[in-house]
Amino acid sequence: MRLRIVISxxxxxxxxxxxxxxxxxxxxxxxxxxxxxxxxxxKQLKQIFSGEKARWTDGQKIQTLATGVAEPEHKGAIQFxxxxxxxxxxxxxxxxxxxxxxxxVPRDSGASxxxxxxxxxxxxxxxxxxxxxxxxxxxVVKIDGLGPGDAGxxxxxx
Numbered sequence: 486m487r488l489r490i491v492i493s494x495x496x497x498x499x500x501x502x503x504x505x506x507x508x509x510x511x512x513x514x515x516x517x518x519x520x521x522x523x524x525x526x527x528k529q530l531k532q533i534f535s536g537e538k539a540r541w542t543d544g545q546k547i548q549t550l551a552t553g554v555a556e557p558e559h560k561g562a563i564q565f566x567x568x569x570x571x572x573x574x575x576x577x578x579x580x581x582x583x584x585x586x587x588x589x590v591p592r593d594s595g596a597s598x599x600x601x602x603x604x605x606x607x608x609x610x611x612x613x614x615x616x617x618x619x620x621x622x623x624x625v626v627k628i629d630g631l632g633p634g635d636a637g638x639x640x641x642x643x
Contacts, residue, residue: 521542
């Protein structure tokens with residue numbers, strides 16, 4: 486009986502919490518060894534994810550990573566970084582591969598945990614994940630001086 490009450494309570498909390506709280510937001514993360522990416526402007530970030538900027542200031546090649554479309558942070562991050570809806574973004578990705586500019590598209594790495602782990606392992610990596618998943622294995626990049634949870638942060642949860 487006690488187990489049934491606990492399960493019912495947890496289920497009710499999960500249902501009312503929704504898929505993503507506004508406080509969660511999306512964090513842009515880089516490998517901890519990356520010394521040139523503590524903060525950047527929104528414009529610089531968009532240049533990196535579009536492939537317009539391919540190297541960090543120290544010459545290290547940039548590897549952009551994205552979560553899969555099923556992840557809650559994907560839609561907002563793609564809208565911000567590329568100014569596109571998901572169908573437009575998919576067309577953009579196909580076009581980039583077709584014309585031979587795959588660097589213009591972040592590598593789809595699936596789950597947020599996979600992006601987090603890959604960024605921790607790849608020295609030149611940058612990606613986006615739910616802010617509540619960030620741990621000490623990566624570094625969060627401030628955008629225009631603001632980070633997840635700050636008022637006015639451009640990648641706040643919806």
